[in-house]
Structure formats: C-alpha cells, structure tokens
Amino acid sequence: MKRILLITVYALLPLLLSAQSLPLRGKAETLPFKGGEVFEYKLHYKWGIINSDVALATISVDSTVYAGQQAYAARIFGQSSKFYDTFFKVREDFRSTFTPTLVPLHFWRDTREGDWYCRNDVKYNWAASQVESTVENSNEAAFTTTIPVQKGTCDITSMVFMMRDVDVDRLEPGKRYIGTMMLDNATFTMAITYKGKGTFKDKHLGTVATLNFAVRLNAGDTFDTKEDLIFLFTDDDNRIPVRFEAPFKFGAVSGRLQSAKGLKYPVAYKQKK
Numbered sequence: 001m002k003r004i005l006l007i008t009v010y011a012l013l014p015l016l017l018s019a020q021s022l023p024l025r026g027k028a029e030t031l032p033f034k035g036g037e038v039f040e041y042k043l044h045y046k047w048g049i050i051n052s053d054v055a056l057a058t059i060s061v062d063s064t065v066y067a068g069q070q071a072y073a074a075r076i077f078g079q080s081s082k083f084y085d086t087f088f089k090v091r092e093d094f095r096s097t098f099t100p101t102l103v104p105l106h107f108w109r110d111t112r113e114g115d116w117y118c119r120n121d122v123k124y125n126w127a128a129s130q131v132e133s134t135v136e137n138s139n140e141a142a143f144t145t146t147i148p149v150q151k152g153t154c155d156i157t158s159m160v161f162m163m164r165d166v167d168v169d170r171l172e173p174g175k176r177y178i179g180t181m182m183l184d185n186a187t188f189t190m191a192i193t194y195k196g197k198g199t200f201k202d203k204h205l206g207t208v209a210t211l212n213f214a215v216r217l218n219a220g221d222t223f224d225t226k227e228d229l230i231f232l233f234t235d236d237d238n239r240i241p242v243r244f245e246a247p248f249k250f251g252a253v254s255g256r257l258q259s260a261k262g263l264k265y266p267v268a269y270k271q272k273k
Contacts, residue, residue, distance in 0.1 A: 021152065022177045022192060023170040024162060028100035032164050032239040035063030035072065036262035039240065041255045043078070055080045055090065057255065059160065059241070066097045066105050073097050074157045088114050096157035102165060107155035109183070120184050122155060135184045145185045154181055163231075164239035168211060191216045193228075197235055200243065205257065208242055209235040209268055236268035 043055040057078040064073040078092040090113050097106040109120035118137035125131065131149050136142035154162060159181050173196035180189050195212040202208060214228035232243040242257040260267065 020176075020178050022163075022179065022194075023167040024102065024165045025167045026101055026165065030165075031100065031102075032237055032264065033061055033161065034262070034264040035061060037061050037264070038259075038261045040258045040260075042258055044254045044256070046252050046254075053081065054084050057092075061161065064097065069099065071097050071099055071105060072161075074161055076157050076160065090114070094155075094157045096155055096161075098158045098161070102158065102162050104154050104158040107157065109156075118184070122182070124149070131182070133182075133185055147182065147185065147187075149182070156181065156183060160241070163213075164233065164241070166211075166239075168235075198232075200232060202242070202256065205242065208232075210242065211235050211239070234268060237265035238263050238267060240267070 037060060039059040041057040041059075042053050043057055045052065045054045055078055057076065059074070059076050061072050061074040064071050066073075074096050076092070076094040078090070080088065080090040084090075091111070093110040095108045096104055098104045103126070104124055106124065107120070107122035109118065111118045116138045118135070119142075120136075121134045123132045129149055131147050131153070132144060133147055134142055134144045171194045173194055175194060177192045177194070178189070179192055180187055182188075193214045193216075195214055198210050198212050199207055200210060210232040211234075213231045213233075215231065216228055230243075230245040231241065234240040234242055238260075240257065240260055240263075243255070245254045246252065
C-alpha cells in the first residue's frame, strides 16, 4: 500500500493556467468555498487479493492572514486506517496558503510512509517568477533549489481549490486542456479532458449531479499512464469533489465522500442518514 495516499492526493489535482488551461472564474466574490469547510473521505485500494477501504482523508480550508494580506489556508491530510497502520503506517500532510483570487503564496508538505519520510517547504516569489523549494527526505539531507515558474503555477493543495473554481460555461465537452503542477523540486504535466455533466448514485449521498473530468499524467513510474484518472465534482455552487478513481502501476485507488461540513452554499443532493 506504499504511497497510496500520495497517489490519492495527486488524483485530486488537475489544472494550471497555461496555453490551453481550464478557464477559472478567479474572483474572490465567486469562490465556491469559505473558511471552516471540511470534507471527509474513505479511500479504497484494489490490487490482487486486496480489495478494501485502507485509509481516511480530509480536505479543509480556513480564512487567515499571510504577510499582512487576507488569504486562505487549506489542508489535505490522509492517514492509513488503524488496521493497516499495523502493517504500513502512512501519514500525508499537504498545506497551502493562497490569496482570495487563488494565487498560491506558500506550500508545505510532511509525508511519512513506513520508515520513509519527505518534507517540502515552498515559498512563492511572483515578483521574480520563481519559487524557493526546500526538500528533505530519509534518503538525503535538506537542500534548497530555486525553480522558475510561470503565471498559474500551483502546488497540490491550491490546485484542488482551483479545480473547483472552473468556469463551467466556458468548458467544451471533449476538449483537452493542458495543466502543470510542482512538488518538491519537480514539475508534472497533465492533459485534462472535460467529459461533460452526468449523475452517479452513491449509497451514502444518494443521486448526485456531477461535472466529470478525465486526466492523463506524465508522473513517471507512479501511474498507469495508459489509463485516465477520473474525477467527479458536484454540479452545484460548492463544486465538492465527491468521487475519484486513480489507476496506477500497482493496483487502483478510489475515494468517496463521507461528509461535508461548513459549506458556503446548500448542497444539490440530499445526503442519506
């Protein structure tokens, strides 16, 4: 189950502002979230004889002040369940600070998978079009690199919130959009295809109207690059990520929403008790 939660987080990050990127609304007054929002997920892993829920995850966001300006502090946190902690303990912690117009300011990561760990601290310098990234892991001592970035470059956590702010009226079903993101001292390119609107039935949420996306990544040996990652967001003002499926080289992981608290708008589905 190594790196399942990291793979899960990658599955939630599809887009960046490049030549043919997904169009965003990008206005503070139209954001689909507010401070105090919390989503909870169960993560399911399937590989060989393993076919079970193995982990829990949360996505949350709060209002904050960063360098004297109003901002949002978002977090993605994942942990293996108590049963699987016995075999392989996993903790994934990703935090981002970004402006009300979704410009990232700071990214921080703390990953622990069994005996392996990795920490990443990224400070954005938009005036110089670069980031300063410090990386430390169990295989090498801390080192800092300066990476050039273009407008729209994002990290894992801020990318999730960008995805929710897509301007649906400007999307074309079947069209492929290009995105990139950074992690540690590397960048990843992805092709995002908007598959249109749909519905799916969930025993916990009921029938949910969704916006559907497929993403193809160039993430090296991690993913099965012959298959797409699938993402479903609620087709309402909240744009809640309710379901995703991520095939990779050793099995497949999927995530399903369990609860949503502190929402900015009413949900468009009726959650079952």
